Amino acid sequence: MGLNVTEYPQRIVDNNPLFVSKWSAINHSMLFKMERQDYPVFIFYNPVTFVLVAVITVGTVIDSPLPGDKIYIETPNASGTFILAAYGFPNVFTMEPKTWTGGTGVSGFMNLLSRKNYFIRTNVYGINENNQYELIGQNRNKPDSAGRASVDVSAFLKNIVGYEDKFQYNILNEKDETLGSPYNITYSENWEFYEGAFSGLSTTLLRFGVNSAKQIQDLYGQNMGVYVPFWINLLTPVPFAKFLSDFESPTYFPGFPFSLSFIYSEYLVGIQTFRHQENFDVNGNSVAIIAPIKLSNGNAQEVNRLLIDYGFPSIIKFAEVWLETEGVIDCVEYVQPGYVQIGYVESICGLPIISLPPELGNPTS
């Protein structure tokens, strides 16, 4: 067993488990809830002698427990801290007599509180311009007496977003790294004289932060689920993602820069997505349908800026803009690190491969 993440900063959208939003507002806490479970055990309890025996069912004891050490035991119905009376190598723990209300013949877990200065080390990684993980911070957390901890990564992500409009308004869509960032974490267990190995780092599956601030009682709380476009297949209707605009209907002033901001989600990686636009006159009559134009897929998994078609004759009073996909595969070019030629790109159909950071064995680009 060991250490596991029991809850991620993500939300199910529209009560449909197919729609999982991993996009969080970084100006609020982004919590990974972790649980320490040193060993899975089977509990035997004698209600006459009050003696509880815990037998490890999987794994090997890597510590050297001694009589007098404190042990935390939890089952679905009860929990408690016990003093170790005797340790029968390799897996039998007999506790000093103490009342236990969790019954006998039940499964649970056991934590050795004799592990001094136990803490969780969490590495937080962003993605650099070469599509490679880059360490942006490290957290240390001590779990509570039941072995549970909440690891907040938002502070690290706030350091890598920006507050300056650098978009040049000359390309249909482009990722804006000031507005958010993909990230990932690894974690390890540590205590006195023991430094655990870090958990694995996925080379394809990411999580995401958006430089936004949600309000109390907002739908999905600090999660940006309302703004995440989903795609499963042509038969599965999806909730319509909102654009990141605080105007219900923004105004375009001809001759001035204008863009819409939107989350180009991981659900749209590797498939063709199109911007659609229809123009209307003052009476709401459709005047022109602009030909759909394909987005640059290499900018997915980031917050994007999107240009509209600006060619508005004076009779146009408003336009409607939206995104569509039919799920057609769209192989895209990503910068690949580790090649001699700087900026070498490779065509990938699907999720781009994120290179591991140097400290996890991958050379820098």
Add this chain to the structure above:
Amino acid sequence: MRITEKKKIKVDHECKDFPIYLTWLNSLGGYSYWLFFKEHSELTKTSLENQYIKSIEDLENAISTNDITGKSAEHTIQIGGRIQAEDMGGITGLYESPKVERLMNPDTWETDGTGGTPAPKWQRVIIKPGSITILKTGIEFLTIKMTLELPFINTQKE
């Protein structure tokens, strides 16, 4: 298959005198825009740094009895206008945004880049804190006023 809302974008063809075009980071993590025009005034506000009395040895040729080490100056622009009630959600976002930028090359931004490409030049401004009315029932237009604090003016210092 449609995957986003249909976002309605109003087009304002009216010619605007003395435009002040602002963009801001909205609370949702995107950029928003608004064009203020006509109704604005620019002010400069100065203050003395240190004032001191001079020790005069030669009264006949002295040019003053006191002097200052420098002056600080800051410019502000007061903007405002009549805003449709349905746009006040966005204008409220502007008022509350911590990051607002003003377009400095409104006439030439479309060709200021290399080879005549777009290159908008933005300058950070601060919306002076205070309060504005954001909702008034039964009213279609609200009159708002805001003060933009521009970057400090550099002056010579002793």
